[in-house]
Each structure stands twice: as structure tokens, then as C-alpha cells.
Amino acid sequence: PPSPPPLPPLPPSRPSFTRNSLETAVQAYDADPASATEEYGPIADWDVSFISDMSRLFYKLENFNADISNWHTSSVTSMEEMFEEAEAFNQPLNFDTSSVKTMEEMFKNAKAFNQPLNFNTSSVTNMKSMFR
Numbered sequence: 001p002p003s004p005p006p007l008p009p010l011p012p013s014r015p016s017f018t019r020n021s022l023e024t025a026v027q028a029y030d031a032d033p034a035s036a037t038e039e040y041g042p043i044a045d046w047d048v049s050f051i052s053d054m055s056r057l058f059y060k061l062e063n064f065n066a067d068i069s070n071w072h073t074s075s076v077t078s079m080e081e082m083f084e085e086a087e088a089f090n091q092p093l094n095f096d097t098s099s100v101k102t103m104e105e106m107f108k109n110a111k112a113f114n115q116p117l118n119f120n121t122s123s124v125t126n127m128k129s130m131f132r
Helices: 019-031 031-038
Strands: none
Touching: 019 031
8 A cells, every 4th residue: 555645744833942042042133133033933922931031131232122022921030131221122011020020120221112011010029220
């Protein structure tokens, strides 16, 4: 009997990031969004659900303004300096911040940022200079 036809290829899956691979992908996206999208998929769909530390993730990315509002951030405990000096960033954020402990300087010098925030800050112990 003839062998069965080959199985169709699986649809591409979203990569699951570690802190280091996420940092690399963010830097790649900032340098060349089209190439990074080809390699990692659309930034809005990145699986960051295993990341606990997002501190300084967009630090000094002066032109970054991508929509990351649907990132699953329920595991994140630090957003310290996350958008510090990300001067162009002005996107809505629908982050689950219920586990975040520090937001120190999260938006420091993020000059364009002007979005409403509905963050759960019940676990936050440090908001020093969050919007300075």
C-alpha cells in the first residue's frame, strides 16, 4: 500500500521569551521593526508571560512607540525604569500589574507618554519618581 501523505506543516508558533531573549528582540525591533517582526512575529503578540523582570526593557529607546498593550504581564514583579527615556512612547497599556513590586522611575523622561493607566498597584512598594 502507498504511504500516507505527509502531514501539513504546523502553523508558526509565537516564541516564548526569557529575559535575555526578550531584551535582544526588543533591541532588534528598535533597530529594524520589519526584520524583527519577520524573526519574532508582531511585537504585539510576543509571549512574555514567563518574564518577571521588565526593568529597563525600553530604556533610552527614544523612537520606540509600538503597541504592546496586550502583553501578558501577570508574572512581572519589576517594571523599574521600564520606559525611562523612551521619549516617543505614547501607547495605551492594559498591563496586569497585580504582581509588580517596583515601578520606580518607570516613565521617567518618557516625555510623550500621556495615556490613562488603570494599574493594580496593590503589591507595589516603590513608586519613587515614577513619572519624573
